[in-house]
Amino acid sequence: MFSDIFHTHDWDAVRESIYSKTSHDVERALQRTQRTLEDFKALIAPAALPYLETMARKSQALTRQRFGKTIQLYVPLYLSNVCQNICTYCAFSMDNLIPRKTLTDAEILEEVAVLKAMGYEHVLLVTGEASQQVGVAYLQNAIRLIKPYFANISLEVQPLQEAEYALLIKEGLHTVLVYQETYRAANYKQYHPKGRKSNFEYRLATPDRLGKAGIHKIGLGTLIGLEDWRTDACFTALHLQYLEQTYWQTRYSISFPRLRPIAQAEGSKSFAHFMEDAELVQLICAYRLFRDDLEIAMSTREQETFRDHAVQLGITSMSAGSKTNPGGYAVAPQSLEQFEISDERSPAVIADMIRAQGYEPVWKDWDQTLL
Template identity: 70%
Template sequence: MNLQTWFDRHDWNATQRAINATTPQQVEQALARSRRTLDDFKALISPAAQAYLEPMARMSQQLTQKRFGRTIQLYAPLYLSNECQNICTYCAFSLDNKIQRRTLTDDEIRREADWVRQLGYEHILLVTGEASQTVGVPYLKKAIRLLRDYFAQVSMEVQPLDQPEYETLIAEGLNTVLVYQETYHEATYRQHHPKGKKSNFRYRLDTPDRLGRAGIHRIGLGALLGLEDWRTDSFFTAAHLQYLERTYWRTRYSISFPRLRPIDLAENETISVKIFDQCMSDRDLVQLICAYRLFNEEVELSLSTRETPRFRDHVLKLGITSLSAGSKTNPGGYVVEPQSLEQFAISDERSPGDMADVIRRQGYEPVWKDWDKTFLHV
């Protein structure tokens, strides 16, 4: 079964109705099973499952410890550029936001990398806007070459590429690619991406397939929580994950939970802030984290500094396997140009050292590099 066949099997409105019509009995049946289906996942993310959050959290914690032990991987994003050719309604890097554009030079990349490495990190996530002429494959190839001397693992979250381009970067040492679909509702997707290459819904949807065929070690998935109904988007993310695991079984997978955050809008040197309606509560997000873990014991679950310190501390044990800390979401944000405009507002501003202490106090071990990298060539 190819992706097109998979995607056409699922109707958004029918899925949404089924989730909202879930009964308590269906939730209990899902919780009683040792291996859970997509229908069980629907039950676990349903409004009816909110009454079962405590047993879900307990089971999620047990399954995570069974598979990953008491470890939390730490990583940091390194923003290389805020140049972008797309218009996206929720992003400060959007082409129509008249901000000062910045792309790091080789020397600036080294300065940022040296700072991040001194913080203890061995895992770096490269982030750029989507500007193929400025930060295309030649730029990314050079950046990976510069950074592989600093870090044991290099990941990236940039514009979707073609399969041969991914193969080129993998040969340079690229380990992981994160590519969020933003929303699986095609009409809503087009509404929020009116201009640029990113407006091509199907090309973006096909990106994990191109990565799988290219032989990437890990693929990160996720929906931007708040653009559409979070429950239905999360079901489609889980279905996409299942399809990919069955098709590219050598590849590992992770799920992230990016909730919409306020962004700065620049207009004639005046900065205003765009606030999005919060469509997902903290309780909802706890439910979703636990539902993913109960659905898939193997998938890695990542939580960024978008979330508050209090929330991150409370969910750390419930299924999360990786956390960012001390993040800067602007190019040069660590040492080169700290005051440049952020992609989105950070909520948890604690240092990596402080976050590591929090992890230890909860009886877990902070891990500063990819725990399974040593098994890549076994």
């Protein structure tokens, strides 16, 4: 289990190791073709910032070599904003007094009709973490409902048991995204004071349960802004390295959700660990240089200009036309969003932007298109 490895690493020691890296360490990492976790530390260190142009060129070349000049398009479909957790950064938090909504079968199909009209084949189902209202039975039913309409179904919900994941995989589930939010165990509970999500260890073990269940792809990431992003990124890379070695038949993706302002949360625009755009570029490139076959996703949390430039940096997929509220596409467009969207352009406009840069937007999963 990853927890056995995780507990041999001290947060402060890892952080010090990253921030003590020198330009010599960065240059050595850049010269290598097979990079270690120590090389990754160097590439995310402050010492690597002067090397961004070199990192970007190498990242672009590796991405094109492995994935071609393609960007996969996906869309989130929020099924419910009911949540049994208190999370200090999320609009769906149980203590946030907002109208709650869970889509019915008919409403799900209304949303699906809109997404299909946009051209989507890859959908990400999202809910709050509420095992009673949107438990396994609800998710199983939702997957059955939408399976005839999409080539690829992903899930971002509460952590489940291994047998529950196996059940959903049989129904057609392809990918599960599970973000640890932060690997700083000592501070984890201050962001998640109540609910099942407050159990750090259970969440940490979720990718292991997914791997054992035989999931096709696991998505990892942390919520950038909670803690020092460099240290969290290093622990994510450590987790990725373990998973690749243990569940080698599974594919992996990484995302970089930066904290965004949320509705009805005072002070939500002030985050303790702000990340500059140049630092996000650094992180994207560092992950690509660390793992050339890693899928890297970017959501509509990011600004238009940044996403336009990111197409050639090393990302492999992006969302477009996203709504982060249940029923946001057709049923209840005025319901509260989980976070503010920065890039509100339509999927068609995003596809045109991708083509204008000499890349091809891919609407289906690579597994389907490359067979």
